[in-house]
Amino acid sequence: xxxxxxxxxxxxxxxxxxxxxxxxxxxxxxxxxxxxxxxxxxxxxxxxxxxxxxxxxxxxxxxxxxxxxxxxxxxxxxxxxxxxxxxxxxxxxxxxxxxxxxxxxxxxxxxxxxxxxxxxxxxxxxxxxxxxxxxxxxxxxxxxxxxxxxxxxxxxxxxxxxxxxxxxxxxxxxxxxxxxxxxxxxxxxxxxxxxxxxxxxxxxxxxxxxxxxxxxxxxxxxxxxxxxxxxxxx
Ligand code: SF4
Numbered sequence: 140x141x142x143x144x145x146x147x148x149x150x151x152x153x154x155x156x157x158x159x160x161x162x163x164x165x166x167x168x169x170x171x172x173x174x175x176x177x178x179x180x181x182x183x184x185x186x187x188x189x190x191x192x193x194x195x196x197x198x199x200x201x202x203x204x205x206x207x208x209x210x211x212x213x214x215x216x217x218x219x220x221x222x223x224x225x226x227x228x229x230x231x232x233x234x235x236x237x238x239x240x241x242x243x244x245x246x247x248x249x250x251x252x253x254x255x256x257x258x259x260x261x262x263x264x265x266x267x268x269x270x271x272x273x274x275x276x277x278x279x280x281x282x283x284x285x286x287x288x289x290x291x292x293x294x295x296x297x298x299x300x301x302x303x304x305x306x307x308x309x310x311x312x313x314x315x316x317x318x319x320x321x322x323x324x325x326x327x328x329x330x331x332x333x334x335x336x337x338x339x340x341x342x343x344x345x346x347x348x349x350x351x352x353x354x355x356x357x358x359x360x361x362x363x364x365x366x367x368x369x370x371x372x373x
Contacts, residue, residue, distance in 0.1 A: 153307075153323075153324045153325070153328050153332075154328065156305065156307075156356060156359065157328060157331060157332065157335055159355045159356055160335050160336070160339045160356065161331075161335050162355070163339065163342075163343055163353075163354070163355060164335060164338040164339050164342055164343070165338075167342055167343075171201075171338075173201055173334055173337050173338060173341075174192065174196050174201040174202075174204035174205050174208070175189065175192060175193065175196065175281060175285045175333075175334075176285070176334050177205060178192045178205075178208060178285065179285045179286075182212075184285060184286055184287070184288065185286065186261035186263070186282055186286030186287055187217065187218055187253075187261050187286075188208070188212060188216075188286075189261075189281065189282050189285045189286035190249070190261050190271075190274070190278070190282050190286065191208070191211070191221070191246050191249075191250075192204060192208045193277075193278045193281045193282065193285075194242060194245055194246055194249065194273050194274075194278060195207050195208055195211070195233055195236045195242055195246070196236070197238070197242075197273075197278075198237065198238060199236050199237045199238070201341070203235045203236050203237060204236055206235040206236075207232070207233040207234070207235045207236035208236075210232040210233065210235070211229070211232045211233055211246075214228070214232060215229070215232075218250045218253045218254055218259050219250075219254065219259065221246060221247060221250040222247065222250040222251040222253075222254050224247055224250075226243050226244065226247060229243040229246065229247060230243040233246075245272060245273040246273075248272045248273075249271050249272045249273055249274070252271055252272055253271070256270070261282060261286065263283070263287050263289065264283075265279045265280070265283070265291070268282055268283075276293075276294070276313070276314055276317060277293050277294060277295055277313060278293075279291075280292060280293035280294070280317070280333075281293045281333070284329070284330055284333060288330065290326050290327075290329035290330050291329055292317055292320050292321055292324070292329050292332055292333065293317075293333045294313040294314070294316045294317040294320070295313065295333075295337065296313070296340075296346070297336055297337045297339070297340030297341070297344075298313070298316065298320075298332070298333060298336045298337065298340075299312070299313045299316045300340065300344070300346060301336050301339060301340055301344050302316050302319075302320060302336075303316070303362075304344060304349070304360060304361065304362035304363075305356065305359065305360050305361060305362070306359075306360070306361030306362075307319075307320065307323065307324075308320060308323070320332075349362075351363050351367050
């Protein structure tokens with residue numbers, strides 16, 4: 140599964156893993172686009188909408204994000220409009236996303252910050268994105284990947300969990316996972332990784348009750364080798 144890279148780093152054979160994962164998720168009856176992938180398709184990758192959609196997607200399910208985003212953008216579609224929006228109105232529109240009190244304040248505040256500090260344009264680099272209110276590394280990397288098509292690896296709970304289960308990394312948190320994955324995975328795979336891993340995590344390698352019985356990655360999976368097959372043997 141791994142090989143020594145030219146610089147001595149352990150380079151992961153991720154191409155084969157992504158192909159197998161892709162066949163499982165895109166061919167599955169349960170396959171559905173992630174909220175961000177849908178947003179990218181619908182909005183042509185508008186970085187502002189990706190930014191707001193990613194903030195709304197925090198701590199909620201994809202279908203709730205999609206409803207909230209669609210309600211919101213039907214009324215307020217630009218940073219200027221959202222910066223001047225009535226907070227109570229925004230709360231009602233984004234209610235399906237949950238935590239709507241906090242999220243309404245955040246998206247209005249970030250819209251104002253964009254106008255005041257970035258001339259209304261969403262930054263296209265991590266350092267400036269991280270200056271924005273409510274934006275952490277995952278959100279910043281989502282804006283790069285889904286909004287700008289700039290290679291990055293957004294690490295959410297799915298990407299973190301699956302990377303550790305497969306044995307691609309041995310890490311304690313998402314930021315450390317991102318650091319390790321960017322060292323081990325060739326840049327040409329970064330753009331596709333988040334969407335495939337998230338869909339795989341939603342349908343197959345679920346947090347509780349992973350579907351190892353139908354997974355074609357059993358042969359390269361550390362968790363399967365060390366936990367599932369041992370359990371089956373006993
Ligand atoms: S074998 Fe199981 S734990 Fe490993 S990647 Fe597949 S579903 Fe996840």
